[in-house]
Amino acid sequence: MFRRDAINRVSTAGGATGDNNPMLNNNLSRIMRWYKGRVTFEIRPIHATFAWQTRFHDRVIRDNDEWQRISEYIYNNPRNWNDDELF
Secondary structure, three states: OOOOOOHHHOOOOOHHHHHHOHHHOOOHHHHHHHHHHHHHHHHOOOOOOOOOOOOOOOOOOOOHHHHHHHHHHHHHHHHHHHHOOOO
């Protein structure tokens, strides 16, 4: 069963999680851990084999220069596939 209201069940005022709501903390790691857990919980009934990509790390983009570099990397990455050693 797909739950369209999943995000609405966790409000910044406590919601279903009460004082354990990660959105009440200034801790990005805890928010990301909650987000990934919640997404997994919602998707598994639809797609039982869902899993997050392994061997990567999250990064906060800190300024416009970094945003530009990352955007260009993402845009150009498919074009570079033929030159990749794993191709």
